[in-house]
Amino acid sequence: KINLSSRDFSFIGGKNRKNKTYQYQEVLDDYSNAKNIRIITYNVSYDTNDPIFNKLFGVSDAADIKVIIGVPRFTFIDYNTGKRTYKAKDVEKSLKSFDIAELNDRLSIAVCPYNHSKIISTENVCYIGSENYSDASRQNYEAGLLLYNKQDIENITQNYFPLLWEDSFVYRDSNTIVLAEASSILSDTISYIEKLSYYLYVEDGEKLERDDLYIDNSYIEEEFTKIRNSLTSLDECLGDLKFDNVINNINS
Numbered sequence: 001k002i003n004l005s006s007r008d009f010s011f012i013g014g015k016n017r018k019n020k021t022y023q024y025q026e027v028l029d030d031y032s033n034a035k036n037i038r039i040i041t042y043n044v045s046y047d048t049n050d051p052i053f054n055k056l057f058g059v060s061d062a063a064d065i066k067v068i069i070g071v072p073r074f075t076f077i078d079y080n081t082g083k084r085t086y087k088a089k090d091v092e093k094s095l096k097s098f099d100i101a102e103l104n105d106r107l108s109i110a111v112c113p114y115n116h117s118k119i120i121s122t123e124n125v126c127y128i129g130s131e132n133y134s135d136a137s138r139q140n141y142e143a144g145l146l147l148y149n150k151q152d153i154e155n156i157t158q159n160y161f162p163l164l165w166e167d168s169f170v171y172r173d174s175n176t177i178v179l180a181e182a183s184s185i186l187s188d189t190i191s192y193i194e195k196l197s198y199y200l201y202v203e204d205g206e207k208l209e210r211d212d213l214y215i216d217n218s219y220i221e222e223e224f225t226k227i228r229n230s231l232t233s234l235d236e237c238l239g240d241l242k243f244d245n246v247i248n249n250i251n252s
Contacts, residue, residue, distance in 0.1 A: 002156055006149035012129070013143035022137075023144055024120040024127035028055045034122035035060065038157050039067040040164060041133035042116050050135050056107075065107045067133075068164050070115030110168035111176055113184035117164075118144075119156070126153040178240045185237055189230040196223040 012023045022028065028051065031037060037059065045052065059065065120127045129144015131137040147153055169180045 002152075002159055004147070004149070004152045004155075006152055008149040008152075009145050009147045011143070011145055013141070015138075015141050022052065023129060023131045023142055024146075026125050026146060027120045027122055027127050028052060030122045030124050031055045031063075032058045032060070033124065034063055036123050036157070037063060037065045038119065038121045038161050039065075039133055040115065040117055040119040040161065041068070042070045042118060043136070044069055044133050045135045052133055052135070059106075061106075063106055066161070066165070067107070067109045068112050068115060068161070068168055069109065070112050109171040110165055111171055111180040112164050112168035113180045114167065114187075115164055119160070121153060121157055123150060123153060123157075124148075126156060128156075173242075175241055178237060182234060182237045185230060185234045189227060189234065192223065192226045192230060196220070196227070 014023075037056075056065070118127075118129060118132055120133060126147040127144055128147065129142060131140075131142035131144060147156075169176045169183075171177075
């Protein structure tokens, strides 16, 4: 929880398809004046011609740019069966949107499979809301706040942003995406196992009895199916690791 010291903020909401702007347009327009740019988003545009990427070309040579993206969670999950439709190539494609040679020394990207928040900020103006760093969001009704108090913005970027960064995988190559996705699959697998264990047993090994819960063989089989499918997804995901890249990184 971060308390705001000022009331210097405004609400913005609506659909931006007609005017082709973003709710964080003021932040984009401030890029050319910014020393620090922080982007937290669930997904990003694939199109590098989109204004949100073009604006990055106008940043100062001294600007420090950090991006946290949560795209791996775009993998489709059928929670009834635990099955996943793995979309590593889509994730890789979206991250390549940030592969801008002129920014390589100043741009750092991390992948956080648990991120769903959206914050686009400079040290002068900060957007917190529902709109992604993506052209797709222009098709939706989105809402958020624009903050202008520099102390409040600093508190957010210095406290919340590092929290996510520590729980992320710093993007280096396609293996980063695979490992981030494997982490989220493993987390789901563990939750399936813990749920089944909770319903079947208590700590001393005695069978758990609850009047409000009916457990039969079909329920148990469904839960085991989720675990098996999740482990299969994990195996498929890890199969996409490129070990040559890993070895080269270790030796370099």
